Amino acid sequence: MGAIVCRKGHEITRFPQHFEGPTKFCPNCGSPAVTACETCGAAIPPGDVIYDWTPPTYCGQCGSPWPWTAASLASASELIDMLDGLTDEERQALKGTLGDLVVDTPGTEVAAMKFSLLARKASQEGGRALRTIVTSVATEAAKRLILGPWKHGYNVDRSLNGYSYGLDALEQEPTWPDS
Ligand SMILES: [Zn+2]
Numbered sequence: 001m002g003a004i005v006c007r008k009g010h011e012i013t014r015f016p017q018h019f020e021g022p023t024k025f026c027p028n029c030g031s032p033a034v035t036a037c038e039t040c041g042a043a044i045p046p047g048d049v050i051y052d053w054t055p056p057t058y059c060g061q062c063g064s065p066w067p068w069t070a071a072s073l074a075s076a077s078e079l080i081d082m083l084d085g086l087t088d089e090e091r092q093a094l095k096g097t098l099g100d101l102v103v104d105t106p107g108t109e110v111a112a113m114k115f116s117l118l119a120r121k122a123s124q125e126g127g128r129a130l131r132t133i134v135t136s137v138a139t140e141a142a143k144r145l146i147l148g149p150w151k152h153g154y155n156v157d158r159s160l161n162g163y164s165y166g167l168d169a170l171e172q173e174p175t176w177p178d179s
């Protein structure tokens, strides 16, 4: 039996065999519970009892984003509609990058570069909020490409040439330079 997570991504229980509370809705937000992948029916992998656990981003069986990942993408799209400083074409282009940022594809590098450039055109506050939402669900590769160049002061080209930025550094120091 797998973990039970609400549609927004809150853990209801990571080890349901030992859980006796109600499991149909989230006690934090009221969203319905998810127990299986809506695409292939695979269970959510159960979490470890001891260590911190966050729900997975993708189904390990079919690779589909879990509903909370899809929800973050929907929030990102909404936020993009509200960003100052972008033309309608740029908003559409920015939205178009999202699909390639949550799943590694041949287009991920280009999408991450486009995302960074366009997010940087938006107001500082909006751009920062957008990066926070998107990097919470982006693949590790996309995250490095989005965060790496600004965090480390390298240019975008350098980040695309196989240079590997340490994720530890990113997690320990989540600050953004002024745009
Ligand atoms: Zn919830």
Ligand SMILES: [Zn+2]
Binding pocket: 037, 038, 039, 040, 041, 042, 059, 060, 061, 062, 063, 064
């Ligand atoms: Zn699946």
